[in-house]
Amino acid sequence: KNQVEQSPQSLIILEGKNCTLQCNYTVSPFSNLRWYKQDTGRGPVSLTIMTFSENTKSNGRYTATLDADTKQSSLHITASQLSDSASYICVVSASSGTYKYIFGTGTRLKVLA
């Protein structure tokens, strides 16, 4: 069964600190992996998209890594800001006969001053 699991479920950090969010998946055959940021009450916004051949991709203070062998991805946030408070969603696309994105349940991050 295609699944995407994210950890931790929620995280609280102080402003300026770094943090890493995890995503494990069992989707096969794998096409690509995406990280989205979703502010409360808003739609998700794309942060990064990685194919199986990419190990690392950065977008400002956000750096995503992908290990296609172990089927794990991480999203590292550097020097966190209050505006980073949001849910971060990992999405894996399957390149099977069925067009499908599999969404994780997200990690809710809260950055405190």
Added chain:
Amino acid sequence: SQTIHQWPATLVQPVGSPLSLECTVEGTSNPNLYWYRQAAGRGLQLLFYSVGIGQISSEVPQNLSASRPQDRQFILSSKKLLLSDSGFYLCAWSVERDPLLSNQPQHFGDGTRLSIL
């Protein structure tokens, strides 16, 4: 630039009433369009997607239906709402030419929060 609009932002409906949520995209042609539902504590669930006018694919059996009367308009409907239809409904678009191998992001609207009483 491309934009996506969803309305209404919030909606409270009684059980058994009809539903119509609208989504429009501007600034792009022939987008792929999607309807998702996001329940509390759960990942987004794909309800419908469309690769062109009048072409609708359903991912899960349900009480809802979708239509695409125009290239950049996607409508989510129900004839009789159930309590279980409550949730946060998101519309999205993308410009993938090959959805199975796409490296393009999906762009989401700001959603409609639907409460069924």
